[in-house]
Amino acid sequence: MFVATGALKEEDSVSSLESRAEVVTCYNAGTALADQTINNVLLDFCSHVIGTGVGPGATISNRYILSGGDSVLFSATALPSCSFIIDENCSRLLQEPLNQCNVNSNNKQGGFETDPLLS
Incomplete structure (x- = not known):
């Protein structure tokens, strides 16, 4: 299972997102799936x-059932005081746990990325 979460302000631009303090937390447990599959x-x-x-406080998510019965879950959750529109940063933000977790393997267990709401 792979979960990525974050919270962004609607007015954020690509350049402001790249300078934010995104934090990745790795699961380091559960089924590992091929990086390319995920x-x-x-x-x-x-x-x-x-x-x-x-x-x-809302969440958007989708669970994908893969051949063999494994599943991958992607989700994005807005913090209770935040809202955002999913933009072209979607794949970059969701790939953070893939790129920073299980770094010595081509099999990934995932994790989540938190993008704190800055005032």
């Missing part, structure tokens, strides 16, 4: 949710 599903998820608004 990336393919990640791109599909993002292609369907770009432009979607997520209100305060």
Whole structure:
């Protein structure tokens, strides 16, 4: 299972997002899936949710069932006092746990990324 979460302000630009203090937390447990398999599903998820608004405390998610019965879950949750619109940063933000967790393996267990709401 792979979960990525974050919270962004609607007015954030690409450059402001790149300078924020994003924090990745790795699961280091559970079923490990091939990095490329998860990336393919990640791109599909993002292609369907770009432009979607997520209100305060709300979650948007989709679970993908893979051949063999494994599943991959992608989600984005707005912090209780935040809202955001999913934009072209979707795949970059969701790939953070893939790139920073299980770094010595091509099999990934995932984790989540938190993008704190800055005032």
